[in-house]
Amino acid sequence: MKQPLLIKLGGAVLENEQALSNLFTALTTYLETEQRPLLLVHGGGVIVEDVLNKMNITSAKKDGLRITPFDQIGYVAGALAGTSNKLLMAKALQAGLSAVGLSLADGFSCKVTQMDPELGAVGISSANNPDLINHLLAGGFLPVISSIAIGDDARLYNVNADQAAITICELLNAELVFLSDVDGVWDAQKQVIPELNTQLADTLIAQNVIQDGMAVKVKAALQAAEQLGHVMLASWKNPENLVSLLAGQAVGTKVIK
Numbered sequence: 217m218k219q220p221l222l223i224k225l226g227g228a229v230l231e232n233e234q235a236l237s238n239l240f241t242a243l244t245t246y247l248e249t250e251q252r253p254l255l256l257v258h259g260g261g262v263i264v265e266d267v268l269n270k271m272n273i274t275s276a277k278k279d280g281l282r283i284t285p286f287d288q289i290g291y292v293a294g295a296l297a298g299t300s301n302k303l304l305m306a307k308a309l310q311a312g313l314s315a316v317g318l319s320l321a322d323g324f325s326c327k328v329t330q331m332d333p334e335l336g337a338v339g340i341s342s343a344n345n346p347d348l349i350n351h352l353l354a355g356g357f358l359p360v361i362s363s364i365a366i367g368d369d370a371r372l373y374n375v376n377a378d379q380a381a382i383t384i385c386e387l388l389n390a391e392l393v394f395l396s397d398v399d400g401v402w403d404a405q406k407q408v409i410p411e412l413n414t415q416l417a418d419t420l421i422a423q424n425v426i427q428d429g430m431a432v433k434v435k436a437a438l439q440a441a442e443q444l445g446h447v448m449l450a451s452w453k454n455p456e457n458l459v460s461l462l463a464g465q466a467v468g469t470k471v472i473k
């Protein structure tokens with residue numbers, strides 16, 4: 217089997233019907249020419265916000281990670297493993313892709329432990345058993361994976377979707393592309409940085425030029441680049457760029473170790 221391609225989709229795409237359709241059209245075309253195993257790991261922070269707002273719950277983040285009290289995990293799991301996952305499934309199926317909706321727990325794919333008691337039901341995931349996902353890929357299915365996990369304590373955990381993506385990437389040794397709502401990582405002048413290494417990333421994070429969710433994403437990308445050599449970060453707003461991006465052309469930000 218060829219090296220799988222893992223695309224991590226930021227949740228904001230779920231609020232952009234046209235971008236989502238364009239993305240799945242581009243992916244279908246890519247798969248027709250490349251015939252390569254493909255899987256998606258997705259976020260859905262915007263859907264979580266929406267659900268919590270409707271419940272009159274104000275949600276806070278610490279260092280880009282959502283503080284998730286255990287009595288809110290049901291809403292968060294519903295928003296991520298439910299609504300977000302099924303909205304993406306719907307688009308994938310509509311595009312003719314044989315999608316299968318999963319979470320990190322299915323088939324014991326990933327393990328999770330509590331990250332920090334202050335964050336509540338926030339988990340840190342680790343790779344465990346690739347068999348289920350490999351079976352699906354070998355069968356020509358498209359796994360669509362949410363970042364909800366189940367701990368050894370049988371509790372549900374909310375894992376940041378960028379961190380979930382690198383765990384799945386480690387599990388399968390997949391090539392990794394992060395697609396977000398921005399065209400790459402910006403410098404202080406909001407220009408896309410073509411190539412980002414650990415040293416530059418540390419400096420820009422310390423200067424708050426890279427912050428919030430992007431700081432979490434860049435740290436995850438650097439961790440994955442340790443194993444993979446590089447990780448690409450681009451926008452889901454230009455899915456037609458995906459082919460050039462995968463061919464190594466200058467699109468978005470290339471994160472190297």
Ligand SMILES: Nc1ncnc2c1ncn2[C@@H]1O[C@H](COP(=O)(O)OP(=O)(O)O)[C@@H](O)[C@H]1O
Nearest residue numbers: 226227396397398400401402425426427429430
């Ligand atoms: N230096 C930066 N470059 C680009 N985006 C940044 C930067 N610092 C902070 N951001 C913010 O990070 C957001 C992307 O992170 P996040 O919302 O977590 O994405 P996703 O939902 O795709 O995982 C951007 O929309 C932007 O507002």
Ligand SMILES: CC(=O)N[C@@H](CCC(=O)OP(=O)(O)O)C(=O)O
Nearest residue numbers: 226227259260261281282376377
């Ligand atoms: C712990 C934590 O922060 N979990 C995230 C999971 C979803 C996510 O990461 O979504 P995006 O990729 O769309 O940002 C959250 O609750 O928002």
